[in-house]
Amino acid sequence: MEGKLSRCHPLIVGFVLVLACSVRALEEDGLDRPMIPGAPGAPVRLSETDPGLMKAVKFAEERYNVASNGMHIRRVSKIVSASKQLVKGVRYSITVEIGRTQCKKSEVLHISEECEFFSESQKQKTEVCLFEVWDIPWQNKSTLLKQKCQPAVSKETPKVVRVPLTRDKTTKESLELLTKFKDFMITYNRSYSSQEEAQKRLRIFQQNLKTAETLQSLDQGTAEYGVTKFSDLTEDEFRMIYLNPMLNQWSLQKTMKPAAPASKAAPDSWDWREHGAVSPVKNQGMCGSCWAFSVTGNIEGQWFRKTGQLLSLSEQELVDCDKLDQACGGGLPSNAYDAIEHLGGLETETDYSYTGHKQSCGFTSGKVAAYINSSVELPNDENDIAAWLVENGPVSAALNAFAMQFYRKGISHPLKIFCSSWMIDHAVLLVGFGERNGVPFWAIKNSWGEDYGEQGYYYLYKGSRLCGINKMCSSAVVN
Incomplete structure (x- = not known):
């Protein structure tokens, strides 16, 4: 095994050097994930950019705020997972993080991204919610079938507000990412067919690190989540x-x-x-x-x-x-x-x-x-x-x-x-x-x-x- 890994090292180092030149181009928002079709009537995972999903999220967000007695508007800060099922229309099952914004219901008519979240986590009061929305497109009708929310667990919840990174911090984080990716390739004996493929896998790896961090912050047990042999694969x-x-x-x-x-x-x-x-x-x-x-x-x-x-x-x-x-x-x-x-x-x-x-x-x-x-x-x-x-x-x-x-x-x-x-x-x-x-x-x-x-x-x-x-x-x- 040692001999096999040592033969891979030059290839890995070569990829890492190529990736280091382009790592600044990585986008924090991750990848558009293609939807994998299932059998008729079976639930299917959705990409965060799916237009129907975005419509369902907005509808659930509005219904949540109508039913809430809170003074401030709350809006979705993160889609954790989403799926849909064809049942005389489309049934969406959406798990999200939802937080309190600084906009008061008495002062604005519509939920908007201009309604910024409170920067302090205790004021933001993040909840994790499951929404089930039934959408009948040909009738232009949507119904909120289920809403189940609970406060985010007491572990430190990642802040939604993103602080601009300095050049030094960006460089440091890029090097840390490349080091983790190189270690992953060595540990699991990975090699890729081209520079483009390696760059794609690095982007997926980076997104998966964030997903693992989210799992870790919300887990209620003793589990440790992080880099595994599946860390260069999208969820789909x-x-x-x-x-x-x-x-x-x-x-x-x-x-x-x-x-x-x-x-x-x-x-x-x-x-x-x-x-x-x-x-x-x-x-x-x-x-x-x-x-x-x-x-x-x-x-x-x-x-x-x-x-x-x-x-x-x-x-x-x-x-x-x-x-x-x-x-x-x-x-x-x-x-x-x-x-x-x-x-x-x-x-x-x-x-x-x-x-x-x-x-x-x-x-x-x-x-x-x-x-x-x-x-x-x-x-x-x-x-x-x-x-x-x-x-x-x-x-x-x-x-x-x-x-x-x-x-x-x-x-x-x-x-x-x-x-x-x-x-x-x-x-x-x-x-x-x-x-x-x-x-x-x-x-x-x-x-x-x-x-x-x-x-x-x-x-x-x-x-x-x-x-x-x-x-x-x-x-x-x-x-």
């Missing part, structure tokens, strides 16, 4: 490559048989890694096959519980041979269980190794190493899920991966309004639960390699149905 690129758009399409999900309840309540903590039921962390690569890894991880645990033998089972078999799902384009655990029953079982990772792209089905029935008899859906109560996990083994689950792109370690606890359960987009494996310094967590095996998070694991706050972690829990059954 990350979602398109690594996440699973099929998970939020509820109409595609079939009804599963309910699991029998656990016989007793869960203990304070449990970890199947300590009992031999969890294989090493794997890496799905640049393929949206998280659903396959979630299911094979579950079956590995079920097979261990029944036989005492821990096998590493083949995800590639599902990517190639599951005709109900879309390989690297996403899939549903419920479909995967049916496909495995139909095929007759799973081969091992050794016999049917992972390539990270769809190829022709090479399944051989004579090499089946593990089989399942059926599958079940778990209840939505987190205590019931924990109790079932202890008695039966690791659980296939899914969640909204909003906070995962820049997660480094600790217990992640994003604000609920950032991590809606109706935007579930990533399948994982629940292997245990417990507490750290009094903070409860789910221990989640991910499929992005051991160089992600805590040795490949993500820890999420347990007990408030955060990010929809309780919505799609399931398991295979081995008799």
Whole structure:
């Protein structure tokens, strides 16, 4: 590895020198992010510059102020996330930061950017709000379906007013940015095909540093966010490559048989890694096959519980041979269980190794190493899920991966309004639960390699149905 990295250094240094010449041209406002189309009726992430979104934000802003008893006008200072869904019109779900301006309602007729925010954070009184707006363009009609606001957490909130930088400070910050980017390229063995591509990735990297800082300032847990191996990808690129758009399409999900309840309540903590039921962390690569890894991880645990033998089972078999799902384009655990029953079982990772792209089905029935008899859906109560996990083994689950792109370690606890359960987009494996310094967590095996998070694991706050972690829990059954 050292030799490989040392050979990359001249290329990295060359890129950094080129980038240093143009770093002053970086714009603080970030990038226009293209919208990634989804299936009809599925929620789709939006760029901040989307005209329909801007109209919806203005409408929500106006309705907020009409309903408010405050003396001063409040306006949106930052769009944190936004999506839309086609439902007899367009339904926008928008999470924003909103702050108090110096304009009084009695003195101005309309909200305007000329209404400046208070510079002192205690006077600005920033809130985080979720607005849901239903827009019917052909009727020129908009309706505010939902407004849910809460004060920004007590951590230091970044000020909205931007102070002009001196030349010396600009130079210092540019050098710090370049140093971080160079370290990122070395750590994750990155190289780019051209100067233009390197400049583009630097701009994305800079924007992502700001996003990670925002996540850090608003997180209610103990998580650390920052530079990860995904720091040179836009949010849309990350979602398109690594996440699973099929998970939020509820109409595609079939009804599963309910699991029998656990016989007793869960203990304070449990970890199947300590009992031999969890294989090493794997890496799905640049393929949206998280659903396959979630299911094979579950079956590995079920097979261990029944036989005492821990096998590493083949995800590639599902990517190639599951005709109900879309390989690297996403899939549903419920479909995967049916496909495995139909095929007759799973081969091992050794016999049917992972390539990270769809190829022709090479399944051989004579090499089946593990089989399942059926599958079940778990209840939505987190205590019931924990109790079932202890008695039966690791659980296939899914969640909204909003906070995962820049997660480094600790217990992640994003604000609920950032991590809606109706935007579930990533399948994982629940292997245990417990507490750290009094903070409860789910221990989640991910499929992005051991160089992600805590040795490949993500820890999420347990007990408030955060990010929809309780919505799609399931398991295979081995008799």
